[in-house]
Amino acid sequence: MVKLTKIYTRGGDEGYTSLGNGQRVPKYSHRPVAYGAVDEANAAIGLARVESHNNVDEMLSRVQNDLFDVGADLCTPYQEDPKYPPLRIVQAQVDRLETEIDDMNSKLESLSSFILPGGTKLAALLHNARTIARRAEREIVLLGANENINPLAVKYINRLSDHLFVLSRHVNGNGELDVLWIPGNNR
Numbered sequence: 001m002v003k004l005t006k007i008y009t010r011g012g013d014e015g016y017t018s019l020g021n022g023q024r025v026p027k028y029s030h031r032p033v034a035y036g037a038v039d040e041a042n043a044a045i046g047l048a049r050v051e052s053h054n055n056v057d058e059m060l061s062r063v064q065n066d067l068f069d070v071g072a073d074l075c076t077p078y079q080e081d082p083k084y085p086p087l088r089i090v091q092a093q094v095d096r097l098e099t100e101i102d103d104m105n106s107k108l109e110s111l112s113s114f115i116l117p118g119g120t121k122l123a124a125l126l127h128n129a130r131t132i133a134r135r136a137e138r139e140i141v142l143l144g145a146n147e148n149i150n151p152l153a154v155k156y157i158n159r160l161s162d163h164l165f166v167l168s169r170h171v172n173g174n175g176e177l178d179v180l181w182i183p184g185n186n187r
Contacts, residue, residue, distance in 0.1 A: 009106040015027055017074050019076060020076030020077075021077055029181050030139070030146055030147065031143055032075075033139050033149065034139040034140045035074040035136055036071070036139075037136035038074065038136045039067075040066055041132040041133040041157075044128055045164075046122055047125055048125035048129055049061070049064070051125060052171075056170070061074075062096070063093045063097075063160060063163070067160075070156055071086040072150075072152050073153050074114060074140065074153060077148070078150055079148070081166040089152040091155045095158070101166050104167060108166070108169050111182070113180040113181050114180070114181040115168075115169070115179060115181065116179040116180070117179075119172035120171055120172055122171045125173050126165075126167055126171065129160050130164035130168065137158055140153055141154060150184060
């Protein structure tokens with residue numbers, strides 16, 4: 001378990017940060033940018049949880065914990081058969097998201113248009129978290145184009161944005177309060 005006794009270390013004052021394996025890299029390099037975007041998605045989900053209750057809050061709680069796992073995964077460079085295996089996202093975490101998506105989606109009407117973020121406050125907050133998760137996904141994919149990463153980290157964050165989309169419809173009265181896009185409506 002992590003034990004933090006001192007919050008500031010001054011270790012980043014020169015623009016570098018330490019990865020999970022102790023390697024020092026510039027804070028603007030792909031890896032810290034990717035896990036930083038994951039952290040932003042987690043913070044946005046934290047805001048949504050202020051408005052959530054019951055099974056929605058339970059799902060979001062699990063997602064927040066998983067996002068720390070994603071961050072831990074990304075902050076430790078990937079290597080085959082390490083002596084001390086780091087924490088990595090596993091297929092079961094992706095599967096859980098898919099199961100929850102399928103369960104929620106089975107209660108929703110099919111879409112006839114794209115959805116605009118809105119409806120209830122919680123749905124709007126979930127849409128905001130979804131867009132941040134999509135940006136995190138782009139950053140993780142960019143990292144993967146330049147360095148070896150766990151492919152399940154990409155799958156997880158991809159499913160998460162789908163999960164947040166379906167969850168936003170779920171909290172919008174199973175889609176009844178969705179705000180639909182009307183193409184060219186204001187011409």
